[in-house]
Amino acid sequence: MAAANVLVCVKRVPDSTEEVVLSEDAQSVDGRASGFTMSAHEECAVELAVQLAAGGGEAAVMTLGDADAVEQLRNALAVGCTAATHVVAPESYRFGPVDVSREIAAVVRAHEEEGRTHDLLLLGNDAADSGDFQVGIRLAYELGRPVVNGANTLTLEDGDDGPVVVAVGEGPDGQETYRVPLPAVVTIREGGVEPRYPSVPGRLKAKKVAIEERQPLSEPTGPGRVRLVLPPPTPSAVQILGEGPEAAPAVVDVLEKLGVLTK
Amino acid sequence: MILTLVETDLEGAATEVSLEAVSFGRDLSAAGNGVPVDAVVIGDVSDDLRAELAAYGVRTIHRVGGEGVAAYSGAGWASAIQQVREAAGSVVVMAAGTDRGNELMAHVAARTGASMAANVLSFSGLAPFVVTRQVVGGAAMEEMKLHERPAVFTIAGHAVEAKPADVSGAGEVVEHSPTIAPEDLVARVVSTSQPEVDESGALTSARVVVGAGRGVGGADKFEDVLELTSLLDAALGVSRVVTSAGWRPHHEQVGQTGSRITPELYIPCGISGAIQHWAGCSSAKNILAINSDAEAPMVTRATYAVIGDLHEIVPAINAEIRKRGYGG
């Protein structure tokens, strides 16, 4: 099967495995201490984009974000994407899902006018910070394309009327398969592919790619956010039974005390 | 009118999280001068389901059937929900925060031009309508305004309790067979793999649950944990990392998008205790955490904990149980 031209949309998000700190105005997460990353869903989307573009297609990456979001674009370039677009938006947290989907659609349309097509648009199922679960679906409506949500593996096939993407994901009653003609939008959930690590030559190559910079099409209407709040800390009353295998007798004492063992 | 999407399981019963969403809808109705609470069900409505939704205070059950919704498609099902909403004139459309619920509400919102709030925990005001929802993987919460009507949102799993109403609803079934436009059926499910045997019933009623998370390390590394499960005549519950990676089936998942367990004892091994996991296990009477990280939230919130490598600790516990003559 021929390769596809894929555009994958990634978002620079604070690393939430570290302690979450809010900005002073409580409008965003202050990631300066924790550092930044892209979500596992999007890493898998990047991997799928690179795989599906292999053999003649283009794996392009885009983001809407502050100046620093160029780091996430370079990371995607380092693992095999070959083109990148940065919609430079200072205070990008002011862009809600409606704004972001409109801006991604604008990039796709502008590229089309320049003769560059993106047959397949890949996004994460949900962003690790705002967790809106909707940008991919809104983007599909913006562009009038079909959308599959939450797939974890993708393959390309020749259909009767052109190329088809076969998307498989976990549904409530088992694994579900979709066969959708291109162009299409698919949102990705982690778990189906192992994202590759960047190689040293990959990193060097990524540094040389010229990143296309664009301005947002319009002022954001916003995410409807009043403010962010942190949950109160939970008091701990844990009794540590010990460290390592030596704790086994103490554990079984507890199991006896709770009466959960049977002869 | 408040319209709640009710999802059903393979037996046709309402899922617990959908009943939680209906309960949330009732609270909203009570705050809003008693606007009626309706449900939309795509597929069959058995007498049992009808009776249950009536007990939860549902006035009208909008049953959607027909060719257009026979196979799942996000756009097709959302079109059906949207047509029910228009016919019934609802000001609120909501669902449980499952994968399907989030997907369908995003479609409904995109189709109506409304905002969508995912994983709502509570509401604090009606005019303006302000909800609090989970963000940053549950590490923070967002207060968000939903200006437009309909207000479209999902309820985070196990954030509210599913409780029958004081006064039952009529539970009248109204049939709909909406016409779905061809373009909304382009992305639809063409095949579903044989459903796995769902043993989540055993998990939710188990007296002891042994938990397994990313710390187990791989699909082929469950032997010790499974042995402990069998020695304690327990059920196995896992984190989403484990089901996403395909190490164990989805019906074993505990948490916001899995089952809510209520055992006498829960023994999470190599599970960090993210808020979405906690949502499913917080009702355990005792928690005995096994984790290499003494600072992991699961450890600090547990009743008891052992710090170290689960692959050393669990075999030692298994041996000690045997040594004392338990476990058959």
Ligand SMILES: Cc1cc2nc3c(=O)[nH]c(=O)nc-3n(C[C@H](O)[C@H](O)[C@H](O)COP(=O)(O)OP(=O)(O)OC[C@H]3O[C@@H](n4cnc5c(N)ncnc54)[C@H](O)[C@@H]3O)c2cc1C
């Ligand atoms: C909308 C939404 C819904 C979600 N729903 C759910 C849900 O229903 N259920 C759920 O579980 N998650 C859910 N999650 C995911 C959740 O946020 C966490 O990512 C997930 O619970 C983490 O799984 P884990 O604890 O197995 O992995 P990790 O967070 O990676 O933790 C692994 C733990 O294992 C420990 N460990 C590692 N090696 C060892 C060893 N050898 N011995 C002992 N300990 C070890 C580590 O110290 C760590 O604490 C949801 C997320 C979102 C955004």
Ligand SMILES: Nc1ncnc2c1ncn2[C@@H]1O[C@H](COP(=O)(O)O)[C@@H](O)[C@H]1O
């Ligand atoms: N600022 C952004 N730039 C590029 N892609 C984004 C941005 N925000 C969200 N996305 C994409 O949309 C997906 C879903 O985001 P959300 O609907 O906000 O949860 C993410 O996983 C990304 O792939």
